[in-house]
Amino acid sequence: MTRHSICIMTILLLFATASAAVVPIEVEVVIEDRARLDALSWEVSVTDFVNGIATVVCSPAQIDRLRDLGYQLSVIKRPKFTGITMCPTGWENLGTPSWDCYPTYAQYEAMMHRLAESFPTLCRFHDLGPSANLTKDHRLLALEISDNPDIDEAEPEVFLTSTMHGDETAGYVTMLRLAFDLLNQYGSDVPITDLVDQTEIWINPLANPDGTYFGGDDTVRSAIRFLTTADGQVSWVNANRNFPDPRYGSHPHGDPWWPETVAMMDLAESRHFVLSANIHSGAELINYPWDTWCDRHPDDEWFFDLSLAWATAAQEDGPSGYMDDCRQPGCFGGTCTPGVTNGADWYMVAGGRQDFMTYFHGGREVTVEISSTKLLPSEQLPTIWTANRRALLNFIDAAQHGIHGTVIDADNGNPVSAMIEIIGLDSVEARSSVKTDTAAGDFHRLLNPGLYDLRISAMGRRTVILFDVEVPNDGPSV
Ligand SMILES: [Zn+2]
Numbered sequence: 001m002t003r004h005s006i007c008i009m010t011i012l013l014l015f016a017t018a019s020a021a022v023v024p025i026e027v028e029v030v031i032e033d034r035a036r037l038d039a040l041s042w043e044v045s046v047t048d049f050v051n052g053i054a055t056v057v058c059s060p061a062q063i064d065r066l067r068d069l070g071y072q073l074s075v076i077k078r079p080k081f082t083g084i085t086m087c088p089t090g091w092e093n094l095g096t097p098s099w100d101c102y103p104t105y106a107q108y109e110a111m112m113h114r115l116a117e118s119f120p121t122l123c124r125f126h127d128l129g130p131s132a133n134l135t136k137d138h139r140l141l142a143l144e145i146s147d148n149p150d151i152d153e154a155e156p157e158v159f160l161t162s163t164m165h166g167d168e169t170a171g172y173v174t175m176l177r178l179a180f181d182l183l184n185q186y187g188s189d190v191p192i193t194d195l196v197d198q199t200e201i202w203i204n205p206l207a208n209p210d211g212t213y214f215g216g217d218d219t220v221r222s223a224i225r226f227l228t229t230a231d232g233q234v235s236w237v238n239a240n241r242n243f244p245d246p247r248y249g250s251h252p253h254g255d256p257w258w259p260e261t262v263a264m265m266d267l268a269e270s271r272h273f274v275l276s277a278n279i280h281s282g283a284e285l286i287n288y289p290w291d292t293w294c295d296r297h298p299d300d301e302w303f304f305d306l307s308l309a310w311a312t313a314a315q316e317d318g319p320s321g322y323m324d325d326c327r328q329p330g331c332f333g334g335t336c337t338p339g340v341t342n343g344a345d346w347y348m349v350a351g352g353r354q355d356f357m358t359y360f361h362g363g364r365e366v367t368v369e370i371s372s373t374k375l376l377p378s379e380q381l382p383t384i385w386t387a388n389r390r391a392l393l394n395f396i397d398a399a400q401h402g403i404h405g406t407v408i409d410a411d412n413g414n415p416v417s418a419m420i421e422i423i424g425l426d427s428v429e430a431r432s433s434v435k436t437d438t439a440a441g442d443f444h445r446l447l448n449p450g451l452y453d454l455r456i457s458a459m460g461r462r463t464v465i466l467f468d469v470e471v472p473n474d475g476p477s478v
Contacts, residue, residue: 025075037348086104099173101381109139122147123149123179123183125142127141128266132210132260133231134231135231143202144202146200154442155199156399156446157399158395159363160202161276162204162206163206165226166211166213166214167223171205175204175206175279182195207260211225241253243257243265243353245350245355246359269361281374282372284325284371285311285323286311288304288306288341289359291343291349294345307366309398310395311337311391313390313394315339317387317389327345353367360431370388401446401447402446402471403454403471405420406436407443407458418457420433420445422447423455451468451469
């Protein structure tokens with residue numbers, strides 16, 4: 001080899017190293033007023049806003065762009081990730097696995113399969129589809145947990161999902177552990193048995209496997225926030241800005257729907273989720289719709305109470321100071337509530353999942369920021385679990401509280417596709433009325449205790465109005 005060709009090879013290698021090194025950078029941005037915050041959230045991925053400082057994650061090119069737009073910013077230098085322990089070989093087959101470690105991708109997939117196979121009367125494994133990275137065999141996986149998993153019963157369907165931002169890993173292990181405990185403690189733990197008997201629970205622990213295992217399938221140490229491209233590079237597409245938006249339409253940021261988004265959209269279309277939670281990290285609070293505008297959802301009070309119930313249980317069961325982040329309400333002013341915020345009150349987001357599920361599917365979704373630290377040291381995972389176990393079970397139980405019914409054809413008993421409106425509460429603009437699940441004709445209108453008037457309407461049929469239907473004050477079950 002000539003000296004010249006060695007020289008060229010060295011340059012090529014340098015280029016390869018340089019392009020692989022383009023990783024997300026965390027930046028603090030000084031925000032003078034609300035309009036600047038909203039504009040920033042259009043440009044880049046905002047992760048927090050508190051005391052006039054926004055935290056964003058972006059590319060070097062986006063940093064240049066923000067500087068051009070006149071933002072004052074500084075790069076956040078965090079200590080190198082430490083305390084990430086991967087689970088030992090064979091962990092996925094243990095009867096009582098330790099939960100202070102991160103599974104490899106293979107262990108995760110094996111654990112999901114094993115749970116479904118070990119509990120054939122309670123659990124089904126669902127492959128929701130491939131992730132974006134075609135160089136890896138990553139799939140979006142879910143477990144369906146219920147007493148009759150093959151039958152679409154007249155029960156509310158609840159969906160829990162985590163880690164669509166790949167480096168927000170605490171919820172991933174927490175969701176896996178929730179599935180494990182729901183199945184292993186069925187029959188011995190009364191509240192868990194009741195929940196599994198009365199609810200169809202869907203759990204997707206890892207919504208962005210490409211991001212979490214960006215550094216290889218055997219480690220989460222190099223996890224990144226964003227989705228990847230087909231060849232496994234950082235796509236800079238934020239999974240929580242990629243959904244159709246009530247205000248800005250199908251593709252609010254101009255990006256096509258990523259495979260991870262399509263998988264979630266397909267699942268939402270094929271099921272009838274009445275309640276869901278999307279778990280993240282980067283703060284400690286519950287965030288509820290809407291994200292895209294300051295308008296309040298007709299169920300604003302119910303959303304607030306649901307979120308406060310989670311935050312309160314987590315504060316009681318977690319270490320001092322846990323789940324009590326206060327974010328000043330930015331829409332209409334007022335004081336903050338520790339551990340709870342309206343989405344737009346915090347910072348506006350277009351293309352987020354909670355608005356998508358709530359607006360386009362008549363569901364009710366909240367976003368749970370479960371740990372301030374994104375890539376959480378593994379030894380802290382059990383603390384997050386202990387803090388949130390009761391809150392999670394109460395959240396699933398919330399799907400039992402409201403008005404439940406079945407709409408069937410009086411002549412043949414077939415389920416009817418009908419719309420249930422709470423008179424004086426629901427609004428067309430918010431699309432807050434719920435529909436029956438056409439599989440069994442059941443509906444579940446989650447509500448706080450009180451008396452409600454219902455209007456039940458179906459195409460080509462006489463509208464029925466029911467007055468003074470009572471939602472009793474029986475509280476959470478755990
Ligand atoms: Zn997140």
